Amino acid sequence: MLPVLLGHLRRILVTLLIGGLAGATLVRLGPGFGVDGREMDGRLSRDSIEAIRAERASENNIGAFYLHYLAGLARGDLGFSRSLNRPVSELLKERLPLTLGSLAYGVLGGIGIGLGLALLAVWWGSPGWELIPGMLSGVCVALPSAVIALIFLWIGAPGRWAIALVVFPHVYRYAKNLLAASYRSPHVLGAQAKGLGSLRVLFAHVVLPAAPELAALAGISVTLAFGAAIPIEVICDTPGVGQLVWKAALDRDLPVLVNITVLIALMTMIVNSLADLALSTRRSTA
Amino acid sequence: MKIARSLAVVLLALVSLASLGAGWLWHSSYSDQDRESISAPPSARFPLGTDDLGRDRFARLLYGTRVSLLLAPAAALLSTLLAALVGGTAGYLGGRWEKMVTAGIDLFLSLPWLFLLLAVRALLPLNTSPVTSVLITFLLLGCLGWATPARVIRAGTRSLADADHVLQARACGISRTRLFWRHLVPNLRPILLAQFWVAVPVFILSEANLGLLGLGVSEPLPSWGSMLRELESYTAVQGNPWMVAPAILLVLVVISFQVVLRSEDRTPC
Numbered sequence: 001m002l003p004v005l006l007g008h009l010r011r012i013l014v015t016l017l018i019g020g021l022a023g024a025t026l027v028r029l030g031p032g033f034g035v036d037g038r039e040m041d042g043r044l045s046r047d048s049i050e051a052i053r054a055e056r057a058s059e060n061n062i063g064a065f066y067l068h069y070l071a072g073l074a075r076g077d078l079g080f081s082r083s084l085n086r087p088v089s090e091l092l093k094e095r096l097p098l099t100l101g102s103l104a105y106g107v108l109g110g111i112g113i114g115l116g117l118a119l120l121a122v123w124w125g126s127p128g129w130e131l132i133p134g135m136l137s138g139v140c141v142a143l144p145s146a147v148i149a150l151i152f153l154w155i156g157a158p159g160r161w162a163i164a165l166v167v168f169p170h171v172y173r174y175a176k177n178l179l180a181a182s183y184r185s186p187h188v189l190g191a192q193a194k195g196l197g198s199l200r201v202l203f204a205h206v207v208l209p210a211a212p213e214l215a216a217l218a219g220i221s222v223t224l225a226f227g228a229a230i231p232i233e234v235i236c237d238t239p240g241v242g243q244l245v246w247k248a249a250l251d252r253d254l255p256v257l258v259n260i261t262v263l264i265a266l267m268t269m270i271v272n273s274l275a276d277l278a279l280s281t282r283r284s285t286a
Numbered sequence: 287m288k289i290a291r292s293l294a295v296v297l298l299a300l301v302s303l304a305s306l307g308a309g310w311l312w313h314s315s316y317s318d319q320d321r322e323s324i325s326a327p328p329s330a331r332f333p334l335g336t337d338d339l340g341r342d343r344f345a346r347l348l349y350g351t352r353v354s355l356l357l358a359p360a361a362a363l364l365s366t367l368l369a370a371l372v373g374g375t376a377g378y379l380g381g382r383w384e385k386m387v388t389a390g391i392d393l394f395l396s397l398p399w400l401f402l403l404l405a406v407r408a409l410l411p412l413n414t415s416p417v418t419s420v421l422i423t424f425l426l427l428g429c430l431g432w433a434t435p436a437r438v439i440r441a442g443t444r445s446l447a448d449a450d451h452v453l454q455a456r457a458c459g460i461s462r463t464r465l466f467w468r469h470l471v472p473n474l475r476p477i478l479l480a481q482f483w484v485a486v487p488v489f490i491l492s493e494a495n496l497g498l499l500g501l502g503v504s505e506p507l508p509s510w511g512s513m514l515r516e517l518e519s520y521t522a523v524q525g526n527p528w529m530v531a532p533a534i535l536l537v538l539v540v541i542s543f544q545v546v547l548r549s550e551d552r553t554p555c
């Protein structure tokens with residue numbers, strides 16, 4: 001168990017280092033880097049402008065810039081947004097709770113709907129019952145998340161439920177295949193032959209053994225939900241992180257974009273690691 | 287399933303042919319403006335009406351379909367080639383290289399790729415010519431979409447590299463290059479093809495999302511994504527329901543791809 005845990009911690013650390021390096025390089029090479037607005041002030045003397053440039057000279061060395069960037073990251077300093085003229089950490093503090101709330105609704109809702117429909121499809125086992133959720137999930141997968149957000153906007157439904165509609169088809173397909181395979185296994189047939197109730201067979205002998213694999217869905221769902229959050233927040237005008245990222249992309253505000261991307265990659269990796277740990281714990285006990 | 291597959295193939299063929307032959311099929315171009323018919327309702331001349339600039343929506347849909355349906359496969363080809371290079375080499379060489387590549391793939395997969403796409407897109411100029419914007423959009427999609435197919439290709443190569451016929455070929459003293467080209471690549475072809483076809487609808491949807499966010503193909507060149515931007519105004523859509531035609535076509539095409547892919551999955555080898 002400990003080596004698995006250490007392995008995951010190592011992966012998260014490597015993600016932070018590589019993501020940090022990629023982020024620092026993007027920010028360093030991005031257009032407008034190194035230009036200080038103060039240099040445009042006509043009242044400043046040449047010496048003052050030189051002093052301002054000297055202040056930023058250390059940033060020209062990409063290695064030094066990377067170390068400086070990582071040290072800032074460790075202190076929680078995520079840089080400064082040029083377009084909004086505020087620290088990125090302050091912007092995140094304002095917007096992250098809203099996005100996390102939407103994601104929680106969306107992921108839990110998507111998993112709930114997907115898993116519920118998959119359970120019903122497996123339990124009833126008639127092809128007719130599979131048809132409706134199958135078609136619904138097919139249509140939802142074929143719709144860009146921005147269009148799903150538009151539909152929600154038109155009908156006046158909260159945008160966070162649009163995330164659920166993006167997550168649900170993936171959960172439904174994976175869970176249905178997994179549960180159907182579990183339902184066909186010999187121990188389930190044995191339990192049915194012994195005369196156990198169908199609901200008991202479903203929950204005790206199908207869902208429970210598949211629970212760790214189903215927990216792995218959380219990782220996939222979080223990645224999907226983060227991706228869907230951008231168009232949904234933009235279309236529904238929700239002042240969350242997704243909308244911030246979109247504005248930063250339009251304003252070419254790389255410090256915001258890069259730091260948020262690294263942060264979200266870390267959060268996703270942590271969720272994925274937790275899901276992996278659940279799976280490996282189950283396998284080791286089995 | 288067979289009927290659904292046939293219908294899907296026919297629809298994809300019809301849509302592709304109509305978009306490729308847009309110049310012969312339709313009288314006006316995507317950028318022609320008719321100042322006398324601004325926001326006109328559907329008519330024999332303009333089957334889907336005209337937009338705010340007096341451009342024929344049907345012509346724009348035909349040309350937009352061409353952009354999305356030609357460049358999504360091109361991006362899918364690029365990402366599959368990159369994936370084959372990275373995943374195939376990792377699976378074939380194994381050892382430390384494979385571990386490193388797997389870690390890289392995991393890292394890439396943990397990034398929500400729309401965030402990554404926006405970060406990289408912001409590095410590139412936004413005020414580019416329409417044709418450059420099309421190339422940038424699909425090139426980025428192709429370059430950033432390699433991780434998922436790479437994982438599948440790595441696993442496929444790994445199992446092939448351990449297969450009996452490959453072991454036998456090795457035992458016969460065949461060179462590594464010959465082994466790779468004669469025994470691995472031909473057997474990997476079905477996996478590569480499947481990954482290519484899976485990527486096409488994914489890239490179509492990604493372009494649509496980017497276009498709706500204003501970060502895709504720039505005007506006046508149409509694409510499905512840029513045409514969907516018209517749907518942002520609900521009152522306009524209520525008054526002109528034919529504006530949803532690009533969304534309906536997009537959904538139908540993506541569903542058709544899914545149906546073809548699923549039926550391929552179920553076909554016994």
